[in-house]
Amino acid sequence: MAERLTARRFLALLTDDFAELPHPHREDGPDGPLRWQGYDAARARAAERTGESESVVCGTGRVDGTPAVLLAFEFGFLGGSLGRATGDRLEAAYAHARAHRLPVVPLVATGGSRMQEGMLALTQLQRVARQSVLTRAAGLPQIAVVRDPTTGGGWATLGAGADVVLALPGAQVGFAGSRVRPRDADPAAYTAEAQVAAGSADAVVAPGELRRTLGRWLRLLTGRSGVPAPVPEPLGARELPATGREAVRRARDPRRPRARAYLDAYFTERAALSGDRCGGTDPEGMLCGFGTHAGRTVAYAAQTGAATRPAGYRTAARLIGLADRLGIPVLTLIDTPGAANGAEAERQGAGAAIAAVFAAVASARTPVTSLVIGEGGSGGALALAAPGNTWATPDSYFSVIGPEAAAAILKRPPDQAGATADQLRLRPQDLAELGVIRTGDQVFPGTGDRRSGARP
Numbered sequence: 001m002a003e004r005l006t007a008r009r010f011l012a013l014l015t016d017d018f019a020e021l022p023h024p025h026r027e028d029g030p031d032g033p034l035r036w037q038g039y040d041a042a043r044a045r046a047a048e049r050t051g052e053s054e055s056v057v058c059g060t061g062r063v064d065g066t067p068a069v070l071l072a073f074e075f076g077f078l079g080g081s082l083g084r085a086t087g088d089r090l091e092a093a094y095a096h097a098r099a100h101r102l103p104v105v106p107l108v109a110t111g112g113s114r115m116q117e118g119m120l121a122l123t124q125l126q127r128v129a130r131q132s133v134l135t136r137a138a139g140l141p142q143i144a145v146v147r148d149p150t151t152g153g154g155w156a157t158l159g160a161g162a163d164v165v166l167a168l169p170g171a172q173v174g175f176a177g178s179r180v181r182p183r184d185a186d187p188a189a190y191t192a193e194a195q196v197a198a199g200s201a202d203a204v205v206a207p208g209e210l211r212r213t214l215g216r217w218l219r220l221l222t223g224r225s226g227v228p229a230p231v232p233e234p235l236g237a238r239e240l241p242a243t244g245r246e247a248v249r250r251a252r253d254p255r256r257p258r259a260r261a262y263l264d265a266y267f268t269e270r271a272a273l274s275g276d277r278c279g280g281t282d283p284e285g286m287l288c289g290f291g292t293h294a295g296r297t298v299a300y301a302a303q304t305g306a307a308t309r310p311a312g313y314r315t316a317a318r319l320i321g322l323a324d325r326l327g328i329p330v331l332t333l334i335d336t337p338g339a340a341n342g343a344e345a346e347r348q349g350a351g352a353a354i355a356a357v358f359a360a361v362a363s364a365r366t367p368v369t370s371l372v373i374g375e376g377g378s379g380g381a382l383a384l385a386a387p388g389n390t391w392a393t394p395d396s397y398f399s400v401i402g403p404e405a406a407a408a409i410l411k412r413p414p415d416q417a418g419a420t421a422d423q424l425r426l427r428p429q430d431l432a433e434l435g436v437i438r439t440g441d442q443v444f445p446g447t448g449d450r451r452s453g454a455r456p
Contacts, residue, residue, distance in 0.1 A: 049077075
C-alpha cells in the first residue's frame with residue numbers, strides 16, 4: 001500500500017485550486033452528546049495532530065479542468081469517523097453541489113461511525129444517504145475514490161453508493177473493519193482489488209494516474225446531450241448475405257470484427273464501468289462504459305460475441321440507468337448467441353437480470369441506439385435492442401432462436417439447420433422488410449439493395 005496521505009495532501013494530488021467551503025459550527029456540551037469521558041480531550045489531540053477540526057474537509061476544485069465538490073476524509077482525525085459535525089459538513093457540501101450543479105467526489109478514508117457519539121453518529125449515515133439520493137435525483141454524478149482504509153458505514157454510503165467507484169491499490173475496503181471481522185476471514189477479500197473482482201468497484205487506479213482518470217470520468221459524466229448516438233459504420237462485410245445460412249456463417253466467423261474493434265473505431269477515449277454491484281462481473285461477455293464520440297459523451301453496452309452471463313446483463317442495466325439519469329445517450333452493440341443458460345446462470349438469476357435490461361431500455365428517457373454486429377440470439381440479444389431504433393450490419397443476423405435449436409425443437413435432423421435458418425428470415429434485409437430493424441439509404445457494393453438496416 002502506498003503512503004497514506006492526509007486529506008489536504010490528497011486534495012493537492014487531484015486539484016491545484018481547492019477552496020474550502022464554509023461549514024456549520026456545532027456547539028456540543030462537555031464530552032459530546034453521550035458525555036463520553038475523555039472525548040473532548042481525544043478531539044483536541046486529533047486537532048493538534050492533524051490541523052483539522054473535524055474528520056472531513058469539504059470544498060470545490062477543478063480536477064483536470066472539470067469543477068467538482070470534493071469531500072476528503074482525514075483518517076488521522078479519530079480514524080476518519082463520522083460524527084454529527086461530520087454529517088453537518090457533508091450535508092452542506094452536497095447542498096452546495098446541487099445549488100451550483102456540480103458533481104460530487106467523496107475521497108473516502110474512514111473506519112466508520114464514531115463510537116463516542118453512539119447512535120447519533122450512526123444515524124449520520126441516513127443523512128448522507130439522503131443527500132446522495134437528492135444529488136442523484138438532481139442528475140449529478142457522484143464518483144468516489146476509496147482510500148486506505150474505507151470500511152463500515154462510510155463504505156456502505158459514500159463509497160459503494162457512488163455512481164463510479166475508483167480505488168487505490170492495496171487499500172483496505174470492506175464493510176467489516178480489521179478489528180471486527182471474523183478472525184479466520186481471508187484478508188484478501190477486504191481489499192480494493194477484491195472489490196473490483198466482485199463487481200463492487202470499477203477500477204484500481206495508481207495515485208499518479210488518479211488526477212487524469214478522475215478528470216476523464218468527471219468530463220464524461222457531465223456531458224449531457226439529448227441527441228441520439230450516431231450508428232457506427234459497419235466494419236466487416238459490405239454485401240448482404242444471399243441466404244439465411246450464409247448470414248449465420250458470417251456472423252459466427254471468428255475473423256468478423258467484434259465489439260472492441262467497433263468501440264476503438266467509434267470512440268476517441270472511453271472509461272469502463274465494471275461490475276453489477278451484486279457480486280459479479282462479466283468481462284468476457286459484456287463491455288460497458290462511457291466514451292467520447294465526435295466531441296460528445298455516449299454511454300455504451302456492448303456484447304462481445306460470447307454467451308452473456310447474468311452479471312453482464314445487470315452491469316448493462318446499471319449503465320443504462322446511470323446514463324438515463326445523467327442525460328447521456330446510449331449505444332448498444334448486440335452480439336451474442338444467447339444468454340448463458342447453464343445451471344450456474346440460473347442460480348445467479350438469469351431471468352431477473354435479463355428482465356432488468358428490458359426494463360432499463362423500455363423506461364429510458366435518454367435516446368438509445370442499437371446495432372446488431374454479429375449474432376442476435378433470441379431474448380438474450382433482444383434485451384439490448386432499442387425498439388424503433390435498431391440497425392444491423394451485413395454480417396449479422398437476428399433470430400427468435402438459433403437455427404440448430406429451432407431444428408431440434410421441430411424434430412428435424414441436424415443437417416436441416418441451414419434450411420431452418422433460411423425459413424427463419426433472419427438476414428438483415430429480411431429483418432428490415434419485417435420492420436424489426438430500421439432501414440437506411442446506404443447502398444452496399446454489389447447488392448443494389450437499400451433495405452440493409454445499416455447506418456443512414
